Amino acid sequence: MTAFKQGDPTTLNRLYGRSIGKPLRTHQQHLVDNLLPQISPPAEGPVTAERLFGEDCPLHFEIGFGGGEHLVYRADLLPNHGFIGAEPFLNGVASCLSQVEEQRLANIRIHNGDALEVLDRVPDGALTMLYLLHPDPWPKNKHAKRRMMNDGPVKMFADKLKPGGEFRFGTDHPVYLRHALMVMRRHTDAFEWVVEGPSDWQNRPSGWPETRYEHKARTKFGHEVWYFRFRRR
Numbered sequence: 001m002t003a004f005k006q007g008d009p010t011t012l013n014r015l016y017g018r019s020i021g022k023p024l025r026t027h028q029q030h031l032v033d034n035l036l037p038q039i040s041p042p043a044e045g046p047v048t049a050e051r052l053f054g055e056d057c058p059l060h061f062e063i064g065f066g067g068g069e070h071l072v073y074r075a076d077l078l079p080n081h082g083f084i085g086a087e088p089f090l091n092g093v094a095s096c097l098s099q100v101e102e103q104r105l106a107n108i109r110i111h112n113g114d115a116l117e118v119l120d121r122v123p124d125g126a127l128t129m130l131y132l133l134h135p136d137p138w139p140k141n142k143h144a145k146r147r148m149m150n151d152g153p154v155k156m157f158a159d160k161l162k163p164g165g166e167f168r169f170g171t172d173h174p175v176y177l178r179h180a181l182m183v184m185r186r187h188t189d190a191f192e193w194v195v196e197g198p199s200d201w202q203n204r205p206s207g208w209p210e211t212r213y214e215h216k217a218r219t220k221f222g223h224e225v226w227y228f229r230f231r232r233r
């Protein structure tokens with residue numbers, strides 16, 4: 001994750017965590033070499049629906065999509081919406097590219113790198129939805145500034161979402177949960193927590209599929225998972 005530095009509106013411009021794992025299979029490498037450049041957002045300038053998809057459409061952004069299960073599910077569900085996913089871990093990107101190819105999804109753009117670099121270039125008020133699912137927890141206090149949920153990024157999330165737009169956040173990590181809610185309490189001027197009672201954060205909302213990461217958290221580690229929806233005021 002990138003870290004927030006006081007006085008820096010976005011990030012330290014530094015990635016933490018791994019960006020490559022085991023070697024890619026031949027076809028995955030082919031997709032990274034050929035499909036990825038075709039569906040990457042432009043390296044410079046504004047990141048708009050018109051530039052990415054050739055027309056105005058509701059824009060969604062997923063930060064750290066892992067293997068892309070959620071991104072692909074959402075894009076398939078909403079074919080007339082445009083989806084941008086950012087993920088620095090190349091093996092995750094390769095897995096997402098395979099799904100994009102198999103399902104012939106024309107409404108996904110993928111950035112292999114830091115989400116905040118691309119999000120920063122999305123015009124203010126342009127996003128309909130923003131997703132942050134199971135961000136790296138950085139559980140030690142001394143690493144708290146590396147967490148994606150910090151005042152700088154959250155301020156940027158607020159800027160990029162349109163009024164009525166939604167920020168979805170999920171975690172299975174109790175330390176991150178407490179930290180995230182503390183941060184969000186500082187941004188109640190921008191975000192309204194869409195909640196009526198505990199079942200709202202204990203049960204997965206419809207249209208929010210389980211990722212492989214989440215499945216493992218539940219079944220292998222016995223973790224609870226918490227779901228949050230925040231509406232941009």
Ligand SMILES: C[S@@+](CC[C@H](N)C(=O)[O-])C[C@H]1O[C@@H](n2cnc3c(N)ncnc32)[C@H](O)[C@@H]1O
Pocket residue numbers: 001002015016017018063064065066067086087088089092113114115116132133134135136211212213214
């Ligand atoms: C615990 S995984 C969760 C993956 C996925 N969201 C899921 O729920 O399955 C956290 C992901 O965030 C990614 N990540 C870390 N820093 C990031 C950054 N600055 N921008 C985008 N993604 C980042 C990691 O590479 C990793 O894939």
